[in-house]
Amino acid sequence: MKTALHTSASYEAYVAIGTVGLLVPLNTFFLGLGVIIDRESGAQRELLAAPVPRGLLVLGNLVVALAITALQIGTLIGFAVARRIHFDVHELRMLWFVGAALLLTVAMYGAAETLAARIPRQEEYVARIPAIAIAPWFFAGSLFPITAMPVGLIGSHASSR
Numbered sequence: 001m002k003t004a005l006h007t008s009a010s011y012e013a014y015v016a017i018g019t020v021g022l023l024v025p026l027n028t029f030f031l032g033l034g035v036i037i038d039r040e041s042g043a044q045r046e047l048l049a050a051p052v053p054r055g056l057l058v059l060g061n062l063v064v065a066l067a068i069t070a071l072q073i074g075t076l077i078g079f080a081v082a083r084r085i086h087f088d089v090h091e092l093r094m095l096w097f098v099g100a101a102l103l104l105t106v107a108m109y110g111a112a113e114t115l116a117a118r119i120p121r122q123e124e125y126v127a128r129i130p131a132i133a134i135a136p137w138f139f140a141g142s143l144f145p146i147t148a149m150p151v152g153l154i155g156s157h158a159s160s161r
């Protein structure tokens with residue numbers, strides 16, 4: 001499989017890191033669902049009436065999203081290491097990974113907050129999550145390298161042009 005990946009990394013390491021690309025959007029969008037529930041039956045009305053800047057409500061939710069996502073990524077990597085999956089880790093690569101995961105989490109949570117503000121019901125919100133979070137993960141080559149995908153899908157990918 002290493003020749004198909006064009007890398008020295010094992011397929012298991014490739015999939016474990018690629019799973020982070022699925023974990024972050026799913027986690028943040030399901031945390032966005034909490035915004036809708038909080039708006040309908042939670043404490044959001046009382047918090048909006050409190051003498052607290054409204055932006056702090058979003059920042060507070062973002063801090064929770066960052067903490068939970070970091071915990072889940074750490075758990076994923078921890079279980080991968082426990083399964084004896086080898087990661088070729090260098091300091092600079094680790095910094096890029098942490099930075100990319102942080103920016104992806106902030107961007108996806110921003111999208112989740114925006115979507116939650118525009119969609120009135122939980123059912124409508126949940127119906128949109130697969131198209132927003134799962135489909136891009138598949139087409140990004142996180143499960144299989146783009147070159148290993150079926151020919152019809154390779155032609156539809158932006159990097160193949």
